[in-house]
Amino acid sequence: MKPICPNCHSSHVIENIDTSMQSISEHVLSPKLLVSLSVGVCKYYKINPMIGMVAGSALATVINLAQQRLIQPPLIKAAVLPRYLCSTCQHSFSL
Ligand SMILES: [Zn+2]
Missing domain, CATH: 1.10.287 (Helix Hairpins)
Structure with missing residues (x-):
């Protein structure tokens, strides 16, 4: 099931994986x-x-x-709330 943007109701939504946080935890x-x-x-x-x-x-x-x-608060937040980014209006949201 694809998430729908709450701002413009577009289905062009991509999963916004924060790679910068992952690289930090790798270099710990x-x-x-x-x-x-x-x-x-x-x-x-x-x-x-x-x-x-x-x-x-x-x-x-x-x-x-x-x-x-x-590091921990953003990591916990990222694990609990997957972030999504609307490619139509650039609105970022979580479900
Ligand atoms: Zn949108």
Whole structure:
């Protein structure tokens, strides 16, 4: 069943998939990666790897909190409400 534009009642409606959000979630740094990266840096500079582990975990926590605030609300919104774009009047709507 094709959705119909609520503005001009045209059936020329395309699904508006937000690819920019998908690319952001693909490039999200994992906490594991950050910790191993920090430990690797500490080994390289002959610093106690424990410091790197703690620093990496702290950094991962900060990034996670930032991501939850910045990325999660639009992702949840996109998952719950599929967006549609009318190709006749450029009206964007969700069902
Ligand atoms: Zn329309």
